[in-house]
Amino acid sequence: PVDRSEEIQNARMGLPVVGEEQKIMEAIHNNSTIVIWGATGSGKTTQLPQFLFESGYGNPNSPNPGLIGITQPRRVAAVSMANRVAQELGQYSDQVSYQIRFESTTSKKTAIKFMTDGILLREIADDFSLRKYSVIIIDEAHERSVNTDILIGMVSRIVDLRKSLMAEDPTVTPLKIVIMSATLRISDFTQNAALFRQGPPPLVQAEGRQYPVTTHFSRRTHRDYVEEAFRKVSRGHRKLPPGGMLVFLTGQNEIRQLSKQLKQAFRPTQRADTTQARVQITANDAPLEAEDLELGGTEMDNAGDDDESDVEITGLDEPEDEDEGFDLGEDAMDSSTRVHVLPLYSQLPTKEQMKVFEAPPEDSRLIILATNVAETSLTIPGIKYVFDCGRSKEKQYDLFTGVQSFQIGWISKASANQRAGRAGRTGPGHCYRMYSSAVFENDFDEYTDPEILRTPIEGVVLQMKSMGLHNVINFPFPTPPSRQGLAKAEKLLKHLGALSAEGQVTQIGRRLSTYPLSPRFGKMLYIGHQHGCMPYVIALVAALAVGDLFITENQVNPIDTQPQKKKNDDSDSDSDEDDRKVYTNADRLEDTEREQKAKDYARVHRLLSKHDETSDALKSLSAICAYAYASDGEAFSEQMFLRAKAFKEATQLRRQLTDIVRSNNPGLIGAYEARLPEPSTKQIKALKQIVTAGFIDNVAIRADMAPVPPENPRAPRRAIDVPYLTLFRSRDGHADDISERAVYIHPTSMLAKLTPKEMPQYIIFSHLQQSSASLVSDQVPKIRM
Numbered sequence: 001p002v003d004r005s006e007e008i009q010n011a012r013m014g015l016p017v018v019g020e021e022q023k024i025m026e027a028i029h030n031n032s033t034i035v036i037w038g039a040t041g042s043g044k045t046t047q048l049p050q051f052l053f054e055s056g057y058g059n060p061n062s063p064n065p066g067l068i069g070i071t072q073p074r075r076v077a078a079v080s081m082a083n084r085v086a087q088e089l090g091q092y093s094d095q096v097s098y099q100i101r102f103e104s105t106t107s108k109k110t111a112i113k114f115m116t117d118g119i120l121l122r123e124i125a126d127d128f129s130l131r132k133y134s135v136i137i138i139d140e141a142h143e144r145s146v147n148t149d150i151l152i153g154m155v156s157r158i159v160d161l162r163k164s165l166m167a168e169d170p171t172v173t174p175l176k177i178v179i180m181s182a183t184l185r186i187s188d189f190t191q192n193a194a195l196f197r198q199g200p201p202p203l204v205q206a207e208g209r210q211y212p213v214t215t216h217f218s219r220r221t222h223r224d225y226v227e228e229a230f231r232k233v234s235r236g237h238r239k240l241p242p243g244g245m246l247v248f249l250t251g252q253n254e255i256r257q258l259s260k261q262l263k264q265a266f267r268p269t270q271r272a273d274t275t276q277a278r279v280q281i282t283a284n285d286a287p288l289e290a291e292d293l294e295l296g297g298t299e300m301d302n303a304g305d306d307d308e309s310d311v312e313i314t315g316l317d318e319p320e321d322e323d324e325g326f327d328l329g330e331d332a333m334d335s336s337t338r339v340h341v342l343p344l345y346s347q348l349p350t351k352e353q354m355k356v357f358e359a360p361p362e363d364s365r366l367i368i369l370a371t372n373v374a375e376t377s378l379t380i381p382g383i384k385y386v387f388d389c390g391r392s393k394e395k396q397y398d399l400f401t402g403v404q405s406f407q408i409g410w411i412s413k414a415s416a417n418q419r420a421g422r423a424g425r426t427g428p429g430h431c432y433r434m435y436s437s438a439v440f441e442n443d444f445d446e447y448t449d450p451e452i453l454r455t456p457i458e459g460v461v462l463q464m465k466s467m468g469l470h471n472v473i474n475f476p477f478p479t480p481p482s483r484q485g486l487a488k489a490e491k492l493l494k495h496l497g498a499l500s501a502e503g504q505v506t507q508i509g510r511r512l513s514t515y516p517l518s519p520r521f522g523k524m525l526y527i528g529h530q531h532g533c534m535p536y537v538i539a540l541v542a543a544l545a546v547g548d549l550f551i552t553e554n555q556v557n558p559i560d561t562q563p564q565k566k567k568n569d570d571s572d573s574d575s576d577e578d579d580r581k582v583y584t585n586a587d588r589l590e591d592t593e594r595e596q597k598a599k600d601y602a603r604v605h606r607l608l609s610k611h612d613e614t615s616d617a618l619k620s621l622s623a624i625c626a627y628a629y630a631s632d633g634e635a636f637s638e639q640m641f642l643r644a645k646a647f648k649e650a651t652q653l654r655r656q657l658t659d660i661v662r663s664n665n666p667g668l669i670g671a672y673e674a675r676l677p678e679p680s681t682k683q684i685k686a687l688k689q690i691v692t693a694g695f696i697d698n699v700a701i702r703a704d705m706a707p708v709p710p711e712n713p714r715a716p717r718r719a720i721d722v723p724y725l726t727l728f729r730s731r732d733g734h735a736d737d738i739s740e741r742a743v744y745i746h747p748t749s750m751l752a753k754l755t756p757k758e759m760p761q762y763i764i765f766s767h768l769q770q771s772s773a774s775l776v777s778d779q780v781p782k783i784r785m
């Protein structure tokens, strides 16, 4: 029997999961796979491994000698949960270990092994039957990360594999699977016939949170939530009784900002502040991982300003203290109490992240500023107050441009509840939501979409292939992406050379999987070093990836404001008088203005196309390079008809891509240099070839120059009427009928300015777009070389 301290003994007694031990162990005994649902704090992560351990799993002399493996979505969770379980296991503590990227404490003694899901995926690639393990616990399955989803699909097959191996070899033992979730959205697992062919796995529930958490909504929702967090946390620190604070923000920049503000505001008067955590880390200490990247989205577009219902018109002099929930009827901390501010985000080295578990210096209040790294799994002792900004940075994927980015948006209700739960782990707590209940009710989704639906599918296919999984199309995903999508992704990867003709991952493929971008862009970076082009390729990829850089001419001078067609403003005068409206002086003035604007617009675009008159891609490159020379980006954008926000984002991406390329291949490129010299003619030629390599399957040929030109009696009058045929069938419809197969150049392309005769034989395009305005085929190749 395990010799537990009395304190641990008592703590375990209160956990709902402990009350269900017998039921859980019976279910595991009788089934290969079970699902456990228990609210956050019910004891899943700490107790399940111990139940299994105590019933003999992981013991070399038992019928289930293999290891107990537990996956965690994040490194800091794997390490801290291993520590806690070791502590609870008394004399057996040295049998608990963890393994994360670059670090492992496993030994011969190990019986319980915590690891990140990435580690287990790699182990599957090495030994598909996972013979080392007798049970795999997949924790936090409700988070629905791509890794978790793939793991669940994998292990469902491995269970069957182990059964058939057992039939041949008596030394093989069975594998058990435990899927654990903190929310009840589990039908994707339990009701999925492809996943569990023996029928749905049983569900064991363990209800009830350990300690109550009181939730306080704000009356108003502020747009600048970092500033609001500063206000709230500062006042909370002055007014609230002792207890640690956990503040949820969306990214490391916000965390740095708030950390600085708090430290300044509560700086001790005499002594130097020795509690400062080092926030800056060098690239070497923190190897970049795709999911750690902070791309784009430093401001929120649409969240925060739509909370009309709660905005108080007299809000300016709103009594600060009212309604905040800071009056808990207990004494506040001593007003001279210092703050011990610690950051917690995934790019921080694990060692730094682990500092949040240490007791703060005496007479100070622990304030942890975290991203949603701290949303699940972790128990940070002493946290009594949670401050939730209600936002997070989520991976987004634009199917259209193939661009993956991170955008700040509202979290789901389920996430908000997880965050609140962090306050009730070691005692009763309070959660201060920095948003109103109306925003929570109306704007928060129930759950976050599974990550796999927000990820470029080529990337997922590439990842699975590199794990040696060949039949991706029939893979039992909990939420399957479309079969066509999967097939198309596989084809694209072959075109790019990431997969061999037989579907094996090539060396290029391995490299492409390290970029947080569509493999198309990865390919461009992979070959980008020729003729010293790398800095240009990075800038170009950043520009193309962000996309939508230019304000279109129609947006500068909308057609419907032309005086001839101008509609009368009076809403009820829908009569034909409109057409006979008098041409006034004001109209004339407006016309002159329009003409001037049109001239300016044309001049700007001529300037940006000076390197090449037919490539939209190179025009984007010129624009991003020119932007880097401007002293005032906003003013420059306005003057050049550029979208300032897109340029800010692309510039940020340039910097990050430079870091990634450098850490992958230090010899290839120097430190980030925003201002590049003009590319040489040779480089321009190389750049065009590099873009072509990334979009190699997006080729169109001018229809009348095709090997078998279709009959097309009408001679096109404008460039945008010249029909092209794509290399691969891109539309349904009759193969012989040109009007059903043709695609046309988009009017915003530089090519649209050519005469029909000048139109090139081949075009490389970035994407096709179905026009909604016309019934005639109107898909539009956009990029061209």
Ligand code: ADP
Pocket (backbone or CB within 6 Å): 015, 038, 039, 040, 041, 042, 043, 044, 045, 046, 047, 084, 210, 377, 378, 379, 381, 424, 425, 426
């Ligand atoms: P779940 O996985 O269901 O969310 P856990 O097993 O992680 O729950 O934790 C259950 C409870 O155990 C926590 O609510 C907390 O009371 C206690 N606990 C866990 N880790 C620690 C720790 N490091 N220090 C103190 N108590 C802890």
Ligand code: MG
Pocket (backbone or CB within 6 Å): 044, 045, 046, 139, 376, 377
């Ligand atoms: Mg847990």
